[in-house]
Amino acid sequence: MNSQTKTTSMTPHALDSQMQGILEQQKFAYQRYPMPTAKERIDRLARLKKILVKYQDQIAEAINQDYGNRSIAETKIGELLTCLEHIKYYSKNLTGWMKPSKRHIGIIHQPAKGWVQYQPLGVVGIITPWNYPLLLSMGPLICALAAGNHAMIKISSASANFGRVIENALSEAFPQELVAVINGGGAVSDAFCHLAFDKMIFTGSTNVGKTVMAAAAENLVPVILELGGKSPVLVHPSIDLHDVAQRLAVGKLWNAGQTCVAPDYMFLPKGKTAEFTEHFRNCVQQMYPSIQNNPDYTSIINDKQYNRLQGYLEDARNQGATLTEINPKHEDLSGVRKVAPTLLSNVTPDMDIMKNEIFGPVLPIMEYDQIDDVIDFINSRPRPLALYYFDFDQARADYVAQRTHSGHFGQNTVLTHVAQDDLPFGGVGASGMGKYHGPEGFFSLSHERSVMSNPKLYSLKFILPPFNKPIHKLISKTLLR
Structure with a gap:
């Protein structure tokens, strides 16, 4: 070569x-x-x-x-x-x-x-x-x-x-x-x-x-x-939160959340944050019993991105969010440019972390009463690259899918659609085109490229002007009606 x-x-x-x-x-x-x-x-x-x-x-x-x-x-x-x-x-x-x-x-x-x-x-x-x-x-x-x-x-x-x-x-x-x-x-x-x-x-x-x-x-x-954009997660009250936590832990922490289709923020049924947090903590501890020198837990790519994430966390904390950091051995991670898996509750839409794509191992949680309110919230924001819905009832999943727009709709799974050979990948609106x-x-x-081939017989010659032939009357009676 x-x-x-x-x-x-x-x-x-x-x-x-x-x-x-x-x-x-x-x-x-x-x-x-x-x-x-x-x-x-x-x-x-x-x-x-x-x-x-x-x-x-x-x-x-x-x-x-x-x-x-x-x-x-x-x-x-x-x-x-x-x-x-x-x-x-x-x-x-x-x-x-x-x-x-x-x-x-x-x-x-x-x-x-x-x-x-x-x-x-x-x-x-x-x-x-x-x-x-x-x-x-x-x-x-x-x-x-x-x-x-x-x-x-x-x-x-x-x-x-x-x-x-x-x-x-x-x-x-x-x-x-x-x-x-x-x-x-x-x-x-x-x-x-x-x-x-x-x-x-x-x-x-x-x-x-x-x-x-x-x-x-x-x-x-x-x-x-x-x-990219902010790909939301919506969890129906009927689903087992352990299943949700396990699947989200994999999707959110793969590549330390530095994935364009990573779950960005989530909606839980009212009163379910504490239960989900416990399940999520257990899943993280099983996958990453340590973080600082763990080769399986990826660093943030550079100081610019690391400082950006720290700025989001600081802004959220100053505006009243509760941060739950999952760092099993309570290690100092600053020297290795790693961010511990972090859940945020008491989140409001005006926080920086809810205005920008996170691109890190940080997951804001909001609670809801009615699913239609969540649909309205998602539809009021730029169309995401992915939308993830957790519910084993197909009729309810279809209801959410039909009333929202996103590059991809994932039911009970996150992230892995990118690796599916026979599925198209791409966004819509602010999350992309094509x-x-x-x-x-x-x-x-x-x-x-369109191709049209005529044989030796040129059929259009029969309808050329003047437009007073029997064929023109036939066209008027049979085709132009």
């Missing part, structure tokens, strides 16, 4: 020029061979799988270094395994998706034929966040390769160690004209957003998403935005 030019030591201006050069190189390569076969696409996915397996230990360790402490098992199970399953899924299904879709042709245009062809778009730009750097770079890349595209991947500057490893790994698997990795931050990120891709996928915050979309608009680049994963990933990164 052709080796890629290393980007980490270049100045932003030089890298800007290099990125433009890579884009032109990829576009030229695509135009030279614009429709790779299913076999070629499956081969590309197989090469990606092989290189991810080969470099899995280096990748996991690099992400661990970027975090200060990131569970190796979480990286391999939550990111690598999910990527490998995606590759298997797309390799199995893309041949069928590539087949033209036959469409109906109106009677006056017969005997013409019509169908839709699924063409690659060309070059896809992928902007990756730091929280799941492997999954959120390789997931879109898998979709792009399955759809026959070339790709440029911008790695977050907060994932510098990972960026170097994945740049080296992918350069071993693919020529730069097919897949290229860009590392760097600041001006580099801004320049990347302004490149004239054929489509762009951005995963990150809502505020940055607006900036990316504005930059893409300069070149009329369509954008898939995978944003979908990938599943068939939607293939079709989102394909051009649905």
